[in-house]
Amino acid sequence: MHIDSLFSRFARSMARVLGHPLAFGLAALFIVAWLISGPLFHFSDTWQLVINTGTTIITFLMVFLIQNTQNRDSEAMQVKLDELIRATKQANNSILDTEDLNEQDLEHLQQHYSFLAQRAQSHLSHQRPSDENSLKSKDVSPTTKKK
Secondary structure, eight states: OOHHHHHHHHHHHHHHHHTSHHHHHHHHHHHHHHHHHTTTTTTOHHHHHHHHHHHHHHHHHHHHHHHHHHHHHHHHHHHHHHHHHHHOTTSOGGGTTGGGSOHHHHHHHHHHHHHHHHHHHHHHHHOOOTTHHHHHHTTOOTTOOOO
């Protein structure tokens, strides 16, 4: 089995286990036990070193697990969005795989779509519904109840 596949399976499993409320409870219980043991060890440097070293190692390793999970989720989301764009007849297929663009190209694309959005909003603000006056004359509101 390939190392990427093994790590991916391990990261997925660890994310499920460590994301469970029971894992949080166990971690909190460990901290409480460490705090209670303070007087027993006279709040020594070794007592402090145990928690500092342990949490540092766990944090260091969790960074890689979280990043792997985030990367996998992001890639899956991009594939799903790309499929929705492909399946939508009016969608612009040229925006597929935009996650691979450099920062400058992304900024240019974002400006283009901001311009299109402003133009559409401007167009909508100039249009008036034909029955706008009839809505104003009636008492139509979310709190109005029909009898």
